[in-house]
Amino acid sequence: MVKAIRVYEQGGPEVLKWEDVEIGEPKEGEIRVKNKAIGLNFIDVYFRKGLYNVSTMPYTPGMEAVGVVTAVGPGFTDRKAGDVVAYAGLPMGSYSEEQILPAKVAVPVPPSIDPIVAASVMLKGMTAQFLVRRCFKVESGHKVLIHAAAGGAGSLLCQWANALGATVIGTVSTEEKAAQAKEDGCHHVINYKKEDFVEAVKKITPEGVHVVYDSVGKDTFQGSLACLRSRGYMVSFGQASGAPDPVPLSDLAAKSLFLTRGSLFQYTETRDELLETAEEVFANVASGVLRVRVNHKYSLSQAAQAHADLENRKTSGSVVLIPDGAEL
Incomplete structure (x- = not known):
């Protein structure tokens, strides 16, 4: 069992519940990841409030995280235990100490990028990339x-x-x-x-x-x-x-x-698009073109407070959730 945030009904931050969950072992084409840092994004609020619909209830929110691969399912060799990986987008479920992911959505995190920075820049950084480089090409x-x-x-x-x-x-x-x-x-x-x-x-x-x-x-x-x-x-x-x-x-x-x-998910539909987008984001962070402002950190168990602060415009820059006991 691991700890995770669970949502049983749409509503305010109070619907975010801190519970034990069973996540199982990775199947073919999947990896199990122990999260180091989890990005909080406004899209998480949209799902919680019902502006966007979820396919099942209850669910674990969250669409961005960085962690260490702890197990690899059969039939997949591109990732191995010990790799530091990041993901942003679907499937939902990053508000968890550990999670199962399709290996194809995980991208390698360069050693030069801090996990907290990577977790705060994946979704927002790739969103910025497609907006200024492909949706409307800023010159x-x-x-x-x-x-x-x-x-x-x-x-x-x-x-x-x-x-x-x-x-x-x-x-x-x-x-x-x-x-x-x-x-x-x-x-x-x-x-x-x-x-x-x-x-x-x-x-x-x-x-x-x-x-x-x-x-x-x-x-x-x-x-x-x-x-x-x-x-x-x-x-x-x-x-x-x-x-x-x-x-x-x-x-x-x-x-x-x-x-x-525009939606990021339509601009990272293929594995090549995903890797190219993430690599450009990480390269711009490493070179200093992008300075990631991680202005707020909360324990994962305090996700409800983090949501309330985000909605009430008490935050700026990126907000990151840290699982209790995570090694950074």
């Missing part, structure tokens, strides 16, 4: 608007877009987060609590931005569209404030706008 001279610029994904997006030569505009909710966003490469920071971000963007660039990366959703969606220049790209990749209202196609016609709802 030198582009003007980019990034909402929640001090969040885990937002921080990495700002750094990556800046490194690619873009003019980066970020929105934040506090002066403390504004200072962090500036450190992370934002050339212009807008505190949306103090000023209307649409008007602020127009002052910075009257013609509008080339692309908006919006993980907030309902509260920012219409304003984001208003910030775009002709033929601009609206990239929605989250909905922290709730699902946006439906958009008539005619709303896009006035400026011939592009609208997409």
Whole structure:
């Protein structure tokens, strides 16, 4: 038996229960991993609250972790016991001291990358990679608007877009987060609590931005569209404030706008795509292009408190859960 977080019903952070679970041994094509560090992401909140549906109840949440392979199922030789591996995405279940994974979803972690850093950058880092490199390819001279610029994904997006030569505009909710966003490469920071971000963007660039990366959703969606220049790209990749209202196609016609709802899982469908994406993220961390802000660490058993703090905007950067007794 191992300890894990279990969820029996949708709801607030209080539905996260700390329990004993039996995970069994790896079958063909599977590995058993003892987790060292577990990434907490807003998608975990979406599933917990019911914004996204889970296939079975009860379930163990979590979609990102780094750990050590402790057992390998038959018929698979690419991974071996003792390997340090990371994964991000499906299957869900990383809020556990140990877990069974399909070997094909695990990627090797370079020795130069700390497990806590790797656990905090896999999902958010690969999300940043597909957003700025493939969903809309950011290039030198582009003007980019990034909402929640001090969040885990937002921080990495700002750094990556800046490194690619873009003019980066970020929105934040506090002066403390504004200072962090500036450190992370934002050339212009807008505190949306103090000023209307649409008007602020127009002052910075009257013609509008080339692309908006919006993980907030309902509260920012219409304003984001208003910030775009002709033929601009609206990239929605989250909905922290709730699902946006439906958009008539005619709303896009006035400026011939592009609208997409990107998801990492469609950009890492093949093993080669997954490895290439993770390798580029780890290379940028190792070279210093990306500075991972692990600003908050909680014991895995304190997952409910970590969820509450994330939802109440008390966190910035990445949030990591550490299993009790994990060797780091």
